[in-house]
Amino acid sequence: MSNQNGLKRYTGSERLNHWLIALLFVLAGLSGLAMFHPSMFFLSGLFGGGSLTRIVHPFIGSAMFVLFLIISLRFWHHNVLNKNDIQWLKQIGDVMANHEERLPEVGRYNGGQKAAFWVMVVSMIALVVTGVMFWRPYFVDYFSVDVRRIAAVVHAVAAWGLILTIIVHVYAAIWVKGTIGGMRTGMVSRAWARKHHPGWFKEETGQK
Ligand code: HEM
Known part of the structure; x- marks a missing residue:
């Protein structure tokens, strides 16, 4: 809309x-x-x-x-990576230097957002699978001590992966002005969409 x-x-x-x-x-x-x-x-x-x-x-x-x-x-x-997203990720230097004009066209999400989404998926699956393995007293009897030890290490690594990803997620949301407003109110400005997600802007408005 x-x-x-x-x-x-x-x-x-x-x-x-x-x-x-x-x-x-x-x-x-x-x-x-x-x-x-x-x-x-x-x-x-x-x-x-x-x-x-x-x-x-x-x-x-x-x-x-x-x-x-x-x-x-x-x-x-919305998070399936395409050729443009891979190119966007390769040009992360231009992203950091605020050279948006050099980047390939971004759709609803950019390559960084999509990559972060998949890291979240992998780490959340790893956290729940390993967490269940050493959840006393409910499931603990189904797994050997060795398996539970490995599960505890994988759980900690996945948790750190998720925490670091969310720090970047929050930083990027603050850095790109108007993004948090989108998640707060549901609406973003036309200027925000045209500048940061031009492909999505075209899809939504039919404008070139
Ligand atoms: C703690 C503070 C958080 C803030 C301030 C925040 C902020 C935001 C904002 C502003 C967006 C909209 C981005 C856009 O429209 O381009 C967004 C999207 C999203 N956030 Fe968060 N977020 C937070 C935590 C989390 C956590 C903990 C998760 C998951 C573990 C998460 C998962 C997502 C997902 C899946 C999206 C949709 C983006 C996509 O599908 O690629 N967020 N977040």
Whole structure:
């Protein structure tokens, strides 16, 4: 949908879906970090102490996974990488230097956003699969000690991968003015769309 004020980028339910994931990500991250290293154990105070942190973390993570599954089923088709996206990623130097005019045409999402989407998918799957393996007392009997040890390491690596990706995701959302407004209100300005996502702008408006 487009009108004189701007273009519709997200529906209400997509926004709710996204912001619930963001909230659960913060809670899962804080409770996970509290258990990751003694230097961050003080964070367990936010969840009512060590035992409660340990109990709630897998439930928060599971809820986040289910909501992420829903958003990824809704958005995966917008994130299929094409030739332009690969070229965009190769020209990341021009992206950083603000030389948008040298970049190939960007559609609904740019190569960086699409790559971040797939890193999120891979890390979320890795987190849920490995997390279940050492979730006491529910599933722990199904896996040997060795398997659970490997699962714990993969879980930590996937969590760091996701945290770093989300830091970049949030930084980019702040850096490109008008992007957060899209996820907050559902609308983006026509100028924002023309400048940052010209291919999507053309699709939405039929204008060249
Ligand atoms: C914590 C603060 C977060 C902020 C400020 C934020 C901000 C945003 C914004 C502004 C967009 C719209 C981008 C656009 O329209 O071009 C977006 C899209 C999206 N965000 Fe977030 N986000 C956050 C956390 C997360 C988390 C934790 C996840 C998943 C684990 C996530 C997954 C997504 C996905 C899948 C999209 C759609 C983009 C795509 O399909 O490629 N976000 N986010």
